[in-house]
Amino acid sequence: ENIGRLIIKCPDQPGIVAAVTTFLKEHNANIVELSQYSMNPEGGTFFTRIEFECPDLKKQGEKLEQEFQEVADQFSMEWKFNYVSDLKRAAIFVSKEPHCLLELLWEWQSGDLMMDIALVISNHEDARATVEALQIPYYYIPANKDIRKEVEEKQLKLLQVFEIDLIILARYMQILTPDFVAAHPNRIINIHHSFLPAFIGARPYERAYDRGVKLIGATSHYVTNDLDEGPIIEQDIGRVNHRDSAEDMKKAGRTIERRVLARAVKWHIEDRVIVHGNKTVVF
Amino acid sequence: ENIGRLIIKCPDQPGIVAAVTTFLKEHNANIVELSQYSMNPEGGTFFTRIEFECPDLKKQGEKLEQEFQEVADQFSMEWKFNYVSDLKRAAIFVSKEPHCLLELLWEWQSGDLMMDIALVISNHEDARATVEALQIPYYYIPANKDIRKEVEEKQLKLLQVFEIDLIILARYMQILTPDFVAAHPNRIINIHHSFLPAFIGARPYERAYDRGVKLIGATSHYVTNDLDEGPIIEQDIGRVNHRDSAEDMKKAGRTIERRVLARAVKWHIEDRVIVHGNKTVVF
Amino acid sequence: ENIGRLIIKCPDQPGIVAAVTTFLKEHNANIVELSQYSMNPEGGTFFTRIEFECPDLKKQGEKLEQEFQEVADQFSMEWKFNYVSDLKRAAIFVSKEPHCLLELLWEWQSGDLMMDIALVISNHEDARATVEALQIPYYYIPANKDIRKEVEEKQLKLLQVFEIDLIILARYMQILTPDFVAAHPNRIINIHHSFLPAFIGARPYERAYDRGVKLIGATSHYVTNDLDEGPIIEQDIGRVNHRDSAEDMKKAGRTIERRVLARAVKWHIEDRVIVHGNKTVVF
Amino acid sequence: ENIGRLIIKCPDQPGIVAAVTTFLKEHNANIVELSQYSMNPEGGTFFTRIEFECPDLKKQGEKLEQEFQEVADQFSMEWKFNYVSDLKRAAIFVSKEPHCLLELLWEWQSGDLMMDIALVISNHEDARATVEALQIPYYYIPANKDIRKEVEEKQLKLLQVFEIDLIILARYMQILTPDFVAAHPNRIINIHHSFLPAFIGARPYERAYDRGVKLIGATSHYVTNDLDEGPIIEQDIGRVNHRDSAEDMKKAGRTIERRVLARAVKWHIEDRVIVHGNKTVVF
Structure with a gap:
């Protein structure tokens, strides 16, 4: 084009x-x-x-x-x-929960995400079959906080080999080190499972349940070294009520997370998102 | 009936x-x-x-x-x-911003809020004409944190005289003392201008602007002695974007606050809200 | 259970x-x-x-x-x-567009749709691999209006053999005969790609585009012999604007269709939907 | 400025x-x-x-x-x-239901609608006190279909005297003649109480109730000589369920109508709406 x-x-x-x-x-x-x-x-x-x-x-x-x-x-x-003809090359990181990964794969297959998905990296084997069926390389790199450095070295090497422009954390549940983040400014998109700044950190649905909120949400943002504090790209919410357990909220939340992340990635690869300070302009 | x-x-x-x-x-x-x-x-x-x-x-x-x-x-x-024939008797507290008060008066005039509005108490004179035009008594009680005790004594006396069942804080910007709150358990409804638990406390729109959120919201809740931590009755949100200044968010937020408070009050007077611990069941 | x-x-x-x-x-x-x-x-x-x-x-x-x-x-x-232990047995009918089928399969795999998907019937071969990978039988029955009767005979036989309780038309683009519909009262759930009663019939997105609407929607309903006139189970909408072509609306609409159909099916299999006249009570 | x-x-x-x-x-x-x-x-x-x-x-x-x-x-x-310093001069037409008029007056008082409200014309006396309290002239012109011509002559004269740029039909329930409409191309904004093109014409809430829809809506559009077919400026919706009577829908609909009309008027007076054929571009 x-x-x-x-x-x-x-x-x-x-x-x-x-x-x-x-x-x-x-x-x-x-x-x-x-x-x-x-x-x-x-x-x-x-x-x-x-x-x-x-x-x-x-x-x-x-x-x-x-x-x-x-x-x-x-x-x-x-x-x-x-x-436009130079497609961005993305790496998707995922842990156990596959819904965000699946949404991205699906939109990509439908032609609605104009990027190359160069590889998927996971600390679990669960999604291998799904990913490889689409001829996308899948790298299993077990991870935990004690081996963070070695893990990231392996990941960084892959990112280099595959010439990655964009890292998508599709419910990747490991924390990235400051060095890793610093090496990819405004190029790591995360999905957090709450409407930030509410429920920063772990277990947001459980805490939403405990607080008795009537809305749950999800937030897609660029990753910075302040946990869940990076520039917000997109947010959305859904209604819950007293009948919903924390588990119900998690299920309902998946649908919200999926569409929020997919939108944020779409806008990013269309160059619609400009970061300014800790905020975004989204054209 | x-x-x-x-x-x-x-x-x-x-x-x-x-x-x-x-x-x-x-x-x-x-x-x-x-x-x-x-x-x-x-x-x-x-x-x-x-x-x-x-x-x-x-x-x-x-x-x-x-x-x-x-x-x-x-x-x-x-x-x-x-x-149902014993209408609840409500006191509305308001400060300078009239939009929540106006919404309640309006719904009440349309026959959609089945309660008696027994009086309006304000630390400003601004809304007097509007309120008195509807034959509702208006009490001006200047307030600030140094005279909190005297102010609340006057207010409590009025609440007693008018046999009040329900206190609605329609953007009343003074903090109530623990004694005042304790005397009205689950009978004080507040509207907070953020989707709690995000932006607890003062100046939520300014802080929402600074954080660069893509959604703003409002929360109606029963007042307890933990600021903005009481049982949530209703929440709603609206979209904002990078073009919206803090001032724009305030304006857009008014519409959300109005409808969230009106719904919460409606459900309360229809006995649809049951408090359990720090949460509500809303039937 | x-x-x-x-x-x-x-x-x-x-x-x-x-x-x-x-x-x-x-x-x-x-x-x-x-x-x-x-x-x-x-x-x-x-x-x-x-x-x-x-x-x-x-x-x-x-x-x-x-x-x-x-x-x-x-x-x-x-x-x-x-x-609850007697799971309903569903047949999913699909034509070329797979998004609604995929959503159902996905929710089902996640354990969020408690039913047996007994078989998938399609007038195209496109979805075979996806369906069979989940060990669900896939029947390809070519269809067009000239052979409607023979097609439905084959379909009815399969429905009988598989002891089907529920037929889900997941963007199945063939019209069913009155006999077929009459044989399954309130047991055929369709997804129509507009907020009914707007844009009944064919090509709703194109017509929505031509009309210049600012909202598009989807409707899930039980099928009756009046086209798109059956009892509505669920509807939802999304925003569009002047920049959206009919094609953009179709893409945006897919996400709406997916979630509307999934909700309707979920409520049906949980016995939450009661038909009364041409309306539904949804508990 | x-x-x-x-x-x-x-x-x-x-x-x-x-x-x-x-x-x-x-x-x-x-x-x-x-x-x-x-x-x-x-x-x-x-x-x-x-x-x-x-x-x-x-x-x-x-x-x-x-x-x-x-x-x-x-x-x-x-x-x-x-x-921007040349404020547009608006005439608001209203019949018995005041909610849309009240919303406009309110937004205008808050400084959120930068226009002159030059006069209000009504075929009822109901809103006179409210309007005149704001020093806005109120003209009562009884109307019915038999005297349409005489009525419009009076109205047109007033529009001329007051040098009106914009006519807002804030639930004005009389039909305008083709001559009247032709004289004000893209200058008459109406609020219709359904999400068009569903429920064109009279009694949309009753028909929505009869159809058993799960969403009700409102549409603001420029008036043309095809009833409810003019270029759409804005639409919005709200959820209803089987418990809502037609009367409940009307009440819930008022809130939707109010905000849809207010937005459309705001965009019009900020010159954000460009009509093209039967559609609008809204910047």
Whole structure:
């Protein structure tokens, strides 16, 4: 395809959109979708995501990027061109509960998640058959907190070999070390089984049950070194009532987790999510 | 009307429903609606709410209650007969923001909240005209944390004079003392402007904004002496996104707060809410 | 298990609940959950669903049913005892789109749909591998409107051989004949891909797109001989906007269809759905 | 204020955004928010809404519009500059049920609906006190289908005298004539009490009840001469169940109608709604 995306973050000032869109026009790039957000037009941060079509984009891309540098410098931009034909390569991490993994595999099979699922890594063998049936490599790496370092070394090696852009924690129940996280800034997406910041940490459904809430939820966020404190991409909730046990909440929660994670991953691979501080702009 | 409600909480054991419904039948009471919940059929707590119709209920009520004592004793019941014609008498407390008060007045005028609004108490004069236009007494009692005791003495006196059954904190922004709360167990309904247990305490919308959540919410709960920790009656949420400032969230939140509080009050006055520990059964 | 369910529909009159619960108590059946609804306490129809536990239920069941006849006669009841250990036997019909089938298989594998999936019947071969991998027989019966009669004969024979209680049309895109439908009253559950009664019939997403709706939906209902007019069990919706093409709506709709059908099937097999006229009571 | 909005609709082609944003930049207008949508980048219709800030806009406006004509001609644009300081002038029409009117008045009082409510017209006297208490003129014009023409003449005269830009039918239960509608294209906003296209026409809640739906809804749309067929601006729904009578649905529906109409009006006065054929783009 000849579709590209230009993502920009910079200090706001007059003339940014004009400069960028004029640049694109002069390079024969027709805008398909333009989203823009300014935190504060008088002195805040400016964000844009522009999807464009450009004949012969594969060849033109490098030239485009070189020549854009001038515009970028003028406005002190952080910027990135992405090409729709360069699919992101994802690694999915999973533990015992398969529902989030299955949802991703399914959406991917239906053609609704435009990425390569390069491999699945798990500390359990449970999902091997399902994953391998789709010709996706499955790596079983037993894990616990005492061997965290060795485990992550194996994982990092695989991520390198498979040239991974994106790590999806699809209910992977091991904590990642600060080094691992630091090596993948805004590239690890987690699903937490509560509407954060409620019920940070372990056993959220049990604690939701104990508190007697009338809503349960799930939150997909980028992983940072503060547990469950990273930038939120998407959240959703469902109703529960006094008849629901903690076990019922877990079951009902699965459906919520599945759709929240799938949406977050979809938006990420479409370059719709821009992280700013501890928040996200989702175009 | 000849409609009554029987609310029961007791240790579960076989035969409760049979005993109660047989009693009602023998007293010519026809069941209109029966809700039942057992936390655990083998040894938990049993709850029921039975709405019934009984000819000449006003006269029969006392006899019914006397004779029910025998059934109640047999099963160690906590129980209560309520009569729909005895409207609960509510006091609404409000500070500056009127939206929750207005919603309650409105639903009440439409005939959708079957209670008497006996008076409104506020630490501001703002809502006086609106309230008095409906022939509801309005008491202005300035308040701050230094004069809490004197303020509550005045309030308690009014509650006594007006024979109040129910206190509704419709965005009343003063903290109540433990004595005040203890005097009204499960009779003070508050609306908190977050989906608890997220954002307990002050300035929840500002903190929601800072955290970058994608959902905001509101929670209605009975007040206990643990701030925002009382039994939850109802919660609901709305979507926000990166374009919403804390101020936008406050505005959007008003609509959620209004409907959550109105539902909680409605369920309370229909005797649908039974408190058990720190949770509610809502029939 | 020793869990049974008693489902009753009869003209309302005083004493029904007392009579039934007294009967259960006398037969050592302890009530686990009781739901009751009366369309109009003075002269309408009464519905109840009682879940109970009874020692040695397998053996006692027949006796229970015989002796209940007396109570039933007294109140002119339509009634039925179901035993949780007698799983319903379902046939799933599917055409090309697999998402609803997959959702059912998944929920079933997770232990959330307590039924036997006895077989899958399809007019396409697409889903064979998925279904057979779960040791469920898969029957490919090509179908079109010219051979409807022969097709249904084959299907009916399979339903008989497999002793089917429930037919689930999981996006089965062939119309059933009146004879077929009449043979399975309130036993065929369909998922229609719109919020009925909007967009009855073919191509609802395209028509939703053309109309410019801001919500799309799905409806699960029992099949009758009036197309898409049968008793509704469950409905749900999702938001769309001007950026969504008909194709986008189809994709978004799949998620809605999946959860609506799964809920309807769950409620049906738990005996929570009682049909009355062209409506359902869902306990 | 110095905030303006530029709304454009034109055939899509490369270079539109560049031309428009360059024009704005050259006129010292800084973009606050830019939304853009292209039905089909290769040959469809292009829509944009640009909110900008420009020093001394009141004085500059006319010059801006004159000079923009050149850009507009180049791309065959339909276009319009609106100035935030020029509040739209609305007339609210209401019949007996006041809830939608009250919601609008309330949001307006809270500062959340930036428009002038120039007058209220009703075929009943019920709302007079409420409206006049806010210093808004109230005109009682009795109406029925036999005197439709005379009624509308009176109404049209008032609309002219008060220089009305927007007519809001806040549960106004009289049908408007084709002439009246034709005179106000895309300027009459109605609230219909169902999720269209379900239950077009009269008595939607009764029909929803009869059909046994599990969701009720409301739809706000521009009025055209096809009853309830105009471009939809916003829709929302709420859950109902078998216990809800048609009367209960009406009550529950009021809350939905209120928020759907308020949102639609808010979006309209912020120039976020662009009509295209029988659909809307809502930015």
